[in-house]
Amino acid sequence: MSYKSIAVNLAVDADPSPMVKAATELAKHFGARLIGLAAADVPPLVPTGDGMVFDGEIMQIQREQIEERLHELRAEFEKLVPSTVASEWGQAVCSPTRFLTVSARAADLIVVGGDKADNVYRDVDIGSLALGAGRPVLVAATNGQHVRGGxxxxxxxxxxxxxxxxxxxxxxxxxxxxxxxxxxxxxxxxxxxxxxxxxxxxxxxxxxxxxxxxxxxxxxxxxxxxxxxxxxxxxxxxxxxxxxxxxxxxxxxxxxxxxxxxxxxxxxxx
Missing domain, CATH: 3.40.50.620 (HUPs)
Structure with missing residues (x-):
């Protein structure tokens, strides 16, 4: 038994390098395809202190900022993954937990960072992911670029x-x-x-x-x-x-x- 397809989540507010390097090392060891994934969502309309709500223009700006960040993460992923490792990319403007849960169908293993999730629109809820993905979830040690498992x-x-x-x-x-x-x-x-x-x-x-x-x-x-x-x-x-x-x-x-x-x-x- 081996992992033939490994998905790695790149958090929109974190440096992607440690996660990509750790996941690439695993992909090399197991001879697996590596799937880079990233997602974030625009918060819904909510009342502010003076009774106003975010209007459509503000939400559109937020969406554009997310899309720009996702493009940056894709560029970083493609730069860090060597040509010797088969790879592909997926991104979406939606809940990162939901996106990873759905994307799990294409992977044997999901790799995520262990940083505390404070924003459901930008961070993965690791608990919900583990319970809903139907795949093993590897939570990488903070700032770790290796998953040796010695x-x-x-x-x-x-x-x-x-x-x-x-x-x-x-x-x-x-x-x-x-x-x-x-x-x-x-x-x-x-x-x-x-x-x-x-x-x-x-x-x-x-x-x-x-x-x-x-x-x-x-x-x-x-x-x-x-x-x-x-x-x-x-x-x-x-x-x-x-x-x-x-x-x-x-x-x-x-x-x-x-x-x-x-x-x-x-x-x-x-």
Missing amino acids: TVLVAWKDTREARRAVADALPFLARANEVVVATMDTDPDGSIHNSLADVAAFLELHGVKARTELLVGEGDGGRLLAFAHSIHADLIVSGAYGHSRLREWAFGGLTRRLLEESGINRIMSY
């Missing part, structure tokens, strides 16, 4: 989402130097031991040697992230849990903790 931590819980994440991440797991499957010791009947053993056996059939760890502590994500740092993990694989947004993870509040953990690359599947 040491990979699989945050395991015996759920559909976690199983999906392990399968989706197999290309990364297969190339890792070390894979650790860890879960919190919250199962009173001890069945979690069998669960971990089954995951390790599954990975071994795919040529991935993994060790397992049963962690003791609070299930809010802090213990798992502390363990990730202790083994110098540079990639965390986890299932995504939630509804309209990523509000809950297998380890309680791990959603928020993972999205805040900008120093480690993360793969999310739902």
Whole structure:
């Protein structure tokens, strides 16, 4: 199994270079086509303090500014991606989250930046994307230009989402130097031991040697992230849990903790 098509989102208000370089490195490694994507939307008519609303002229100016920025991002993307990597480009004046969700149909993997999303018209809601795209989402570490995945931590819980994440991440797991499957010791009947053993056996059939760890502590994500740092993990694989947004993870509040953990690359599947 490998990724044959990788989509990368370029945020309109961020320097595109780190994301393009990271995604290009992945495309080279997996022999994948690279799809550059960018989108932003014009805010709807809203009342101002004196009761006025944005008129059509102002909205048209905003649209033109967005289109100009999208053209700039395309030029940067085409300049940074070498001719040895097959690539294409897509852009739209619409919700960036919706655009990426729809564009996911053409990709095996979606790569996005991990910067905090404050503006739904210009930033991707990573939670909604992970829950709606039907593809694994790789959230790149802040300012990271490499996604090495030398040491990979699989945050395991015996759920559909976690199983999906392990399968989706197999290309990364297969190339890792070390894979650790860890879960919190919250199962009173001890069945979690069998669960971990089954995951390790599954990975071994795919040529991935993994060790397992049963962690003791609070299930809010802090213990798992502390363990990730202790083994110098540079990639965390986890299932995504939630509804309209990523509000809950297998380890309680791990959603928020993972999205805040900008120093480690993360793969999310739902």
